[in-house]
Amino acid sequence: MKKAHGKLIFGTFLKDRGLRFTKERSVILQKTLSCSGHFDPESLYLQIREAGLKASRASVYRTLSILCECGLIERVKKTERGTIYENMFGHEHHDHMLCIQCGNLIEFYSEELERLQEALCKKQGFQGTGHNLEIRGYCRKCRKKKR
Amino acid sequence: MKKAHGKLIFGTFLKDRGLRFTKERSVILQKTLSCSGHFDPESLYLQIREAGLKASRASVYRTLSILCECGLIERVKKTERGTIYENMFGHEHHDHMLCIQCGNLIEFYSEELERLQEALCKKQGFQGTGHNLEIRGYCRKCRKKKR
């Protein structure tokens, strides 16, 4: 159901621009939507190969860009190991806390935070279209371990 | 005055770890502290060469890492064109708004935002050590141009 919906969004987006819904794009879309959280292009590519499906690295990169444009996924951040994407379909907007000990990425959302940011933008005459907040530190588990 | 102080911090940091205060590190420190805002390793390297000073790319990269560790600079973000650093010495903490039209990076600070984040961390049992907020959108100038 979710997948069908994602497919519809993607299909419409492609048609609107005279782009084609190829087998490769379909495979990449599917695998992307089946990622429940964050992912990176290389893992996605390997996952596709392991599943016996067909799509080149080049196509993976190309398709991820299109998926970003149509809002189904988002580039969360660039790291030393490459870009981290996130499946946005069915996910609400949220921000992240990154544990610098175990690398765990915790999602959170605060309405108050959103409102405050809007207010700050207004003060600067800035028209915000999106944001990225990453709080670094130690998660509950790692704090305990440190003792 | 500021430079001398930065030098002291760096020198102490190096000595504490049995590292050496070489000519190259001194040059890189100086040029880094004379950057008033954001910079990237390649520009810094070119600036050094243009000034007739001596330090290889390798040393620039190596030294920037050390300067990060001792808190004199910070890695602000990674882009498709490389890492953006920021001179932290004498700068207060602040967040950024990035204009996706002209690429301008606007600094801002909000006490309320800091407090709110602390509260959010507490709620998650997370011990925050720092954060990175980037609000994307259109700056005042670019908004006017768009009309």
Next chain:
DNA sequence: ACATTAATTGAGAATGAGTCTCAATTACAA
């Protein structure tokens, strides 16, 4: 001042993510 020694340097090779090229393939409208 000088020797000792381990840290540092730099040139260029290596790495790795991501993009580009272009001939062969294929989706899709008519």
Next chain:
DNA sequence: TTGTAATTGAGACTCATTCTCAATTAATGT
């Protein structure tokens, strides 16, 4: 089914960054 422009994939390429290692040098003790 056909025509045609979009797409694909293998591998070349780019570009930031790291690594290698022989030569150099800072810092310490005498």
